[in-house]
Amino acid sequence: MSKVAKVAKVAKPARARATPAPKPKAAPRARRPAGRRDTFHHGDLRRALVGAALDLVAEGQGETFTLREAARRVGVNHRAVYHHFADKRSLLAAAVIEGWRGQLDEIRAELAKQPADQPTHERLLAIGRAYVRYALARPAHYRAMFGARLNADGRFTDLEAVLAEATSLVATEIKRGVERGELPAGTDVLQATMTLWASVHGVSDLLIEGRIQARPGRALTYAERLLRAVVVGLTAG
Amino acid sequence: MSKVAKVAKVAKPARARATPAPKPKAAPRARRPAGRRDTFHHGDLRRALVGAALDLVAEGQGETFTLREAARRVGVNHRAVYHHFADKRSLLAAAVIEGWRGQLDEIRAELAKQPADQPTHERLLAIGRAYVRYALARPAHYRAMFGARLNADGRFTDLEAVLAEATSLVATEIKRGVERGELPAGTDVLQATMTLWASVHGVSDLLIEGRIQARPGRALTYAERLLRAVVVGLTAG
DNA sequence: ACCTGAACACCGTTCAAGT
DNA sequence: ACCTGAACACCGTTCAAGT
Numbered sequence: 001m002s003k004v005a006k007v008a009k010v011a012k013p014a015r016a017r018a019t020p021a022p023k024p025k026a027a028p029r030a031r032r033p034a035g036r037r038d039t040f041h042h043g044d045l046r047r048a049l050v051g052a053a054l055d056l057v058a059e060g061q062g063e064t065f066t067l068r069e070a071a072r073r074v075g076v077n078h079r080a081v082y083h084h085f086a087d088k089r090s091l092l093a094a095a096v097i098e099g100w101r102g103q104l105d106e107i108r109a110e111l112a113k114q115p116a117d118q119p120t121h122e123r124l125l126a127i128g129r130a131y132v133r134y135a136l137a138r139p140a141h142y143r144a145m146f147g148a149r150l151n152a153d154g155r156f157t158d159l160e161a162v163l164a165e166a167t168s169l170v171a172t173e174i175k176r177g178v179e180r181g182e183l184p185a186g187t188d189v190l191q192a193t194m195t196l197w198a199s200v201h202g203v204s205d206l207l208i209e210g211r212i213q214a215r216p217g218r219a220l221t222y223a224e225r226l227l228r229a230v231v232v233g234l235t236a237g
Numbered sequence: 238m239s240k241v242a243k244v245a246k247v248a249k250p251a252r253a254r255a256t257p258a259p260k261p262k263a264a265p266r267a268r269r270p271a272g273r274r275d276t277f278h279h280g281d282l283r284r285a286l287v288g289a290a291l292d293l294v295a296e297g298q299g300e301t302f303t304l305r306e307a308a309r310r311v312g313v314n315h316r317a318v319y320h321h322f323a324d325k326r327s328l329l330a331a332a333v334i335e336g337w338r339g340q341l342d343e344i345r346a347e348l349a350k351q352p353a354d355q356p357t358h359e360r361l362l363a364i365g366r367a368y369v370r371y372a373l374a375r376p377a378h379y380r381a382m383f384g385a386r387l388n389a390d391g392r393f394t395d396l397e398a399v400l401a402e403a404t405s406l407v408a409t410e411i412k413r414g415v416e417r418g419e420l421p422a423g424t425d426v427l428q429a430t431m432t433l434w435a436s437v438h439g440v441s442d443l444l445i446e447g448r449i450q451a452r453p454g455r456a457l458t459y460a461e462r463l464l465r466a467v468v469v470g471l472t473a474g
Numbered sequence: 475a476c477c478t479g480a481a482c483a484c485c486g487t488t489c490a491a492g493t
Numbered sequence: 494a495c496c497t498g499a500a501c502a503c504c505g506t507t508c509a510a511g512t
Contacts, residue, residue: 202439226432233466
């Protein structure tokens with residue numbers, strides 16, 4: 001007990017966030033939390049670490065969460081992390097990939113709810129709404145999804161894969177719009193896709209950073225207005 | 238010499254960037270660089286530290302540059318920083334404020350170059366172009382300008398002041414557009430301003446992160462297309 | 475195969491002087 | 494008034510075992 005008490009007493013240095021953060025930390029770090037197995041069989045520790053990283057990111061630490069704390073949360077020595085991830089960036093990347101996957105799932109679910117034969121601009125708005133809603137629901141996570149330049153080196157091909165999937169989902173809608181005559185015949189599909197992405201990302205980021213000050217319930221309305229302007233712009237060619 | 242040699246020999250830990258970065262570091266840290274005064278008179282050290290922070294940020298460290306290295310660059314003990322800045326965030330904030338001021342200056346310069354009686358949508362495009370050009374010219378700095386949630390606590394009122402100035406510059410143009418009948422009478426000025434900001438920020442960020450892959454010379458064209466779509470959307474109401 | 479312990483070279487920040 | 498030195502509680506990562 002002495003070790004834990006000492007740690008708790010000391011004033012937290014700057015690296016810690018101002019937000020209290022529930023910190024379960026039910027057991028002293030030397031002993032393993034009750035009810036948790038003594039060794040993880042393959043895959044479980046990896047998953048547990050990603051889960052801990054996701055929690056830490058979401059609690060507001062963003063990409064600055066520490067590898068050592070993630071290990072502490074699941075009750076293993078920090079060195080154990082290196083058996084599953086090459087370095088901290090890889091652990092972050094795994095958490096970030098989960099984020100993109102979740103967002104893609106929500107977009108798909110939203111599209112599935114649209115009535116059949118919905119005009120393209122309504123479908124694009126639905127996609128955008130789902131995107132922004134997801135981002136606003138997990139601000140710290142969303143920022144991590146963009147930060148840390150995880151694509152700078154060629155590593156993390158899984159990350160690129162989810163993003164490619166999301167991109168092609170939008171591209172498909174745009175192609176459909178052109179085919180149905182709802183978007184100009186000469187539309188550059190890739191460019192239109194990126195224009196939409198830039199728009200939803202821009203509003204999301206400004207809202208998250210508090211640069212656009214919108215009352216909680218109005219944030220999505222804000223995003224929707226921007227989206228409408230962009231879609232109208234695309235439609236006008 | 239022994240100290241410096243030892244430091245140089247050791248493998249750089251993860252915190253350091255992969256990019257080589259020119260690192261002048263002309264003198265061993267204990268001795269002051271030749272030709273630099275032994276003590277700074279008031280204001281100079283502050284300015285020198287902000288300069289060093291700006292350089293470190295621009296060299297790719299972003300907001301993860303270290304206070305200790307900034308101090309080393311100007312040849313003072315890292316503790317000296319605390320005489321001019323409350324903490325690392327304050328030093329970062331000072332660097333970030335310089336960034337926004339620079340961007341605002343470039344936007345003003347660009348507007349000054351516009352022919353008199355230019356239609357509003359052309360003026361808005363000029364503003365947007367200058368904004369994106371600035372962001373793309375200093376990617377790491379631009380990301381730092383948005384990162385770190387420097388506005389989260391109420392500190393750094395100077396930062397809020399520059400941003401308010403930039404916002405009102407755009408708002409003025411939009412009002413002018415409404416008055417001249419170039420934008421719909423019912424236009425929500427604040428909302429239109431934020432819509433434009435979100436657009437230019439969105440493209441800038443995606444371009445910087447390499448999510449939009451544009452050949453170097455084409456990046457601005459990309460941004461311009463998005464901007465045009467948004468302006469058209471705003472004009473259509 | 476999977477995990478741990480000790481060590482290393484860093485951090486940001488505080489306390490207590492030095493000139 | 495302005496700067497320094499030593500110390501503290503952290504980091505991420507490496508080396509070398511332990512079971």
